[in-house]
Amino acid sequence: MKKIFGAGFAAAVLAFGAINSAVAGHAAPDPSHVQGQIMVKFRDKAGAAGALRQHGLNEGPAIGDTGAHLIKVPAGKELQLIEALSRNPVVEYAEPDHAVTAATADEYFPRQYALQNTGQPYTNTKGDLKIAGGKADADVDAVEAWGVTTGLTTGGGIKVAVLDSGVANDNPDIHPKVVAHANFTNGETGDDNYGHGTHVSGIVAATKDNTIGVAGTCPGCTILDGKVLNDSGVGSSSSLASGIDWAMNNGAKVINMSLGVRSSRTLEAAINNAWNKGAVLVAAAGNGGNQTKIYPGAYPNVIAVAATDNADVKASLSTYGASWVDIAAPGVNVYSTFPNHTFVLGTQNSRSLGYDVGNGTSMSSAIVAGVAAMVWSSHPEVDQKAIRTYVESTADTIAGTGTYWANGRVNACKAVGGKCS
Template identity: 70%
Template sequence: MKRNLVAGLSALLMTLAGITPAAPGVASGSEDMTSQIIVKFRDDRAAARVLQQHGLSDGPGIGSTGAHLLNVPAGKEHQDIEALNRSPIVEYAEPDLVATATTADQYFPRQYSLQNDGQSFTNTAGTITVAPGKADADVDAVEAWSVTTGNGIKVAVLDSGVATDNPDISPKVVARANFSTARTNEDHYGHGTHVAGTVAASMNNTIGIAGVCPGCTILAGKVLNDSGVGSSSSVANGINWAVSNGARVINMSIGVPASRTLETAVNNAWKNGAVLVAAAGNGNNQTKIYPAAYPNVIAAAATDNRDAKAPFSTYGASWVDIAAPGVNVFSTFPNHPFVLGTQNNRSQGYDVGNGTSISSPIVAATAALVWSSTPGATATAVRAKVESTADKIAGTGTFWAKGRVNADRAVR
């Protein structure tokens, strides 16, 4: 039997902090007004006369409520509401309030990557305090959810597996396969569970976190063993399996030297309509790693909660396509002992992680949301939408080509 001369492959390692219970939190919706108001008349026959007196025109009805939606001059919303409410013909006039998605997930207030209000927060153990961030230095996931949560879109996570005992992500796994040298497809390393949770952890189940694409499902391809090491052949096999099982997006938070076999697998997946995303690396240099550097893969760099390049992130606009949060990002971990937890003398469940390994699944999940919002699109169109709608933050054109991913703009 010929010796298998494949390049060694490893996860792009994360650092993580301790895990202890924290109080549940709820993100509240905004009460900002739109440029429209809502009016309900006591006598619709007299409505035109009242509106004419105030220089307004009637608007469309709102379902079966009997109320109408009126356009008003910007800045005059409150003035017109007060004037109309003084009319005996008007039953009520009120603002058309901006609604935002909310989630009751335990650690959601700490998920600045999804919604950044400039908050400061700690890791689960309280041993690390993250300094206040920059408001809106996030991917606008909450706003994107008003369009789609990605229901039915399969994202393949080719990694160290996904823990079967974390209730926030395990139920989202619809298929598992083991291409590594590990005995089972369980995640005893921890990396794959964190990546998968970043993509698709359940939303509004009162525990843990929410994924960027909470309606997505996961194909858990274990290509790294329980020490976080695999091979180019294991990843190539995982890519083929993912395509065969209907993956619309394939995430690879892994790094390997150039491999013709791996590039062929990547190209075949692209030709079969899958969008592929990979981590750019944590070397703080411009050295290419693969599969991220292949043309048919979106290479993801890491930013922090102030939209600055992460100190560790590999960079280079000539081949790194896009950026996403990758510093102190909360996600899922196994609820059994795992290597990353043991190395850091930590417990299990949920915690922050750092690395382009986390940026990549945020981009992958955004691509999945785009698939969901644009039925019939091609992989080329989905990739173009993700990249062209990125926010042109500082570093665009130098550290990365397109900007920091924006899920809301991508799905519009």
């Protein structure tokens, strides 16, 4: 058996273990309000400029017809400036620009910055890893996209094939989304005892608003669970090619491959067959921190995905190169599902049962796969080429675009044609 390397396996194991604790003494920003701006309404508009100038501030745009204005302030000084401005007689009121959270009942949704980033700090499940707040709106605008579609169609959820280490039978947030399963490994059970496939699948399609756990990027989607990696995170080119063929025979609209392997003619043929039959294929770019091509991501008919963090900066672990990496998505400390039984990545890296953070382009690939599936549900009349174009052309241009990746960081809302903030 050939060991598949890169984003999904050997490198993913390293990535899952390469989490650094927050630096002591650095105060976390208040997640209850948006950093760097406040809302102010003036009694005397003529005195507004002078009142702001006293604090080194400038006038800002009106907030609709409310009479209030959005004022840019130094991050971390919001409450201090609100208090100072409130004492000025020309100010009717000054208040924080409170963070609006999604109407979701999922317990850990506030930790899912990839879907909605208000600059919130959070922790891992055990609470021993403190993750500093990032950049507000450095996310994929999933909540706004859900106003258009969650991946549901009249025929059911869009089918996303996750070719990985399986989906845990005992995680109720993701296992019920599995509509078909096949095992392409030798002598393994169908369950996920490695942990990677469950984490990836949860990022794609975990159930939303069920009071537990997390929400998937495409929460209305369903999963085709193709186990191509054994319980040590190892597979073969032939098992992956067989998994791709199985996925197409079972109605996959999107195939996610959070893994890497050396190029082979057989694998490329399977990729091209799936593309020609109408599937969108997505794969991790790899966790080498260099520009070395990883397959299947580097094949022309696959969307290769690099990783960013919660400040919209390229993850240090991410493989990159705009000549072949197509797009980026969050891949650092991404919160998702894990097995509720002992699993390899848990014992190697002290991961909690049920839910925890993970790192790597594996996570990024899963997000883009979920976005592609939502685009299918919002544009069912188009072909796979158009779906890929929607995903790539609507990405947000961030630092590294054109250098680290050809397009920007994926934006689900823009991709599905929603009203985006």
